[in-house]
Amino acid sequence: MAGLEELRRKLQPLFDADIGPSPGMSMDPCESYMVSSEGAVNLLSKSSGVYNFSEHGLEKQTNGIIHDIDRSEQAYRCSSNEMHVFGAIGCGSSSIVYKAIHITIHRILALKRINVFEKEKRQQLLNEIRTLCEAPYFQGLVEFQGAFYTPDSGNISIALEYVDGGSFADVLRLRKSIPEPVLSHMVHNLLISLGYLHGERHLVHRDIKPANLLINLRGETKISDFGISAALDNSVSMCETFVGTVTYMSPERIQNESYSFAADIWSFGVTVFECATGKFPYSATEGAVNLMLQILYDPSPSPPRDKFSPEFCSFIDACLHKDPNTRPRADELLAHPFIRKYEKETVDLGAYVRSVFNPVSKLKDMADVSFW
Template sequence: MAGLEDLKRRLQPLFVDSDANGEPADGPLADCEVLDSGTVNLRSKSSVEYDVSEIGFRRRRSGKDEAYSSVKSYRCSSDEMHIFGSIGSGSSSVVQRAIYIPTHRITALKKINVFEKDKREQILNELRTFSEACCYPGLVEFHGAFYLPDSGAICISLEYMDGGSLADIIRINKFIPEPVLARILEKVLLALRYLHEVRHVVHRDIKPENLLLNLKGDAKITDFGVTAGLFDSMSMCATFVGTVTYMSPERIMNSCYTYSADIWSLGLTVLECATGRFPYDVNGCLSDLMLQILDDPSPKPPKDVNSLEFCSFISACLQKDADARPTCAQVM
């Protein structure tokens, strides 16, 4: 109980960074409307509209100058999908395995309810990130999206990664050898660098469950539901979303943070994969875990098992001082 009271005192800013409805003050969603035509219209604060209907998805960017206006469409409907299994589910979505009939391609179908207000921001983040970076190496491919009016679900069709997640692998194999992790990191760092330097996005939920593999050994990042945009190099976020156990100290304190928060999460993820266990003690309550991350020395890999290069990488990623952490480019 003392740990919880200490945490509440230290995290006081956490309770003043939301609006009256408890929503993040900097969310990108401007409006969401279900039109008479049965199309869901999501409008972002950056003049981009996303229309999701029963027969597909369209992204429209409006601008005063026609040169800055654009339309991109993806045709994909429920009639073209044959669902044949479940991949997983969480608090915000259900993911099913399906065949896209026109191409006989297996796809992962992610369903999110648009009528749940707190899910709309997630839908916008997913559609925005996937559609604007749909074919970049190291990011799960986006195939399209459609709306199911009977259930109120927006279905996002994604590349099916048949090797599962890193979390699946360590559950089965206990740990991932360092040489294999090195190859996985090549792809993940390439994709994360693209998100940071080109898309100006902080992923905010890097963890073993969100790093996927296919049977060819390719690693890819998924789940962009809690991403945040930093539209210039001096911008910083100040919202509390994502998986707490992989949050950096500055995020737990609800301080402003930037791309280096993803580097911390990546360091914890890689260390967990290498050792087969989460680096902190998770037997207590969540507040105790958060205090460990804030107060205890950063975890280190065993030097008698891992190479000097690996130990240096983990040490650099898990610097308590966010400014001391390297960028993706510096550790590639």
């Protein structure tokens, strides 16, 4: 417990949720963050309290009380001086992701860096933190390892598990398409994760696409990138904001109508269609406006009946109903004939992933990092 008390001392709260900011603090005009002269930052979340970040790690404060977010003492001792950062492994609209090694525990991690001074990125950071660390760990989501603030750069780094295979987009670049039996098992696992997000966490992901679905060399699938996810407080709550990747966006979202979990099902259906056929189902070469018009007014895409099983075609058709009220829920899709068709077939997802991504090259990359 002494180590935990030392960590708490280093992470003295900069803001008291009951009495307000401490002396010497500067408040952002939008009242979403504050910075201290000691090189630490508070992110203020109306729904979740106050997040205290420093070079030493992260703690959360609610009603004046500091709470460890993690379920163990160790995970949040994730400080900047314990990280050795290597090259970038990806980037998105709000962040750059680097490969790093956590020196004290000799574990390879993915560090997602987000600039705290940009309001939109702060909100995405809060979304990511809330989704990944404020609930019991779920295997189908990328695992949260901690976070820390670097004053010199103004960046908050989120430490995530390093998924050593790659994304579904990487698989498509190397293999063009994924065979039905393999895809069925992948889809089964992803539907469990999506059902957890929708049913247990009441979250709409809002950016389901091949680049945000990951798989490791053991064949375990993971949903990642929760920066624009949105919480629905109850079954009748609806989202109304226009965010996400337009190419995978549902018709109701494009029309700026209220939407709910069914919007993720549409995006998932487009993603699975692309994984099976190797082609995005719409012509996206003539600009975003033309693409949106296709999604709204063209018939929903359907796989070629002569190349794919009736069960697969039925699965895609169910996901891509224009009317969101007729799309099945994630848990209902688990009982779809496309899933049942292959569930008794032995499919080694780990072996498939290792056949796509050169395991020797992957192991060499990890050995090079570990050697340091």
